[in-house]
Amino acid sequence: xxxxxxxxxxxxxxxxxxxxxxxxxxxxxxxxxxxxxxxxxxxxxxxxxxxxxxxxxxxxxxxxxxxxxxxxxxxxxxxxxxxxxxxxxxxxxxxxxxxxxxxxxxxxxxxxxxxxxxxxx
Numbered sequence: 660x661x662x663x664x665x666x667x668x669x670x671x672x673x674x675x676x677x678x679x680x681x682x683x684x685x686x687x688x689x690x691x692x693x694x695x696x697x698x699x700x701x702x703x704x705x706x707x708x709x710x711x712x713x714x715x716x717x718x719x720x721x722x723x724x725x726x727x728x729x730x731x732x733x734x735x736x737x738x739x740x741x742x743x744x745x746x747x748x749x750x751x752x753x754x755x756x757x758x759x760x761x762x763x764x765x766x767x768x769x770x771x772x773x774x775x776x777x778x779x780x
Contacts, residue, residue, distance in 0.1 A: 673701040675749055683744045692730045699762045710755040713762035727761055734759045
């Protein structure tokens, strides 16, 4: 039973972090590259010390791989800013170390769908 309550707690903390980071991007970030980022998921380690924050970019089809890597570096260089803002705005005892990762699941699914459609024709 403890396992289930631990998972619920991790999920709840991840949800808080996701909501707060989205709000920080919306209201406190001045970098136009980061403003286009949308948080899709947050994975938190069991010890609550590390969080992977997955994001997508609006109109990422128009961006090449170098631009996506540049944005990922820019957002990761701002992770201390995000951590400081999270510690002030959330009721978390300790804020985990943040790592931002570009979520390319949507583009991979789109590419796979195109391949399937080509093979059916």
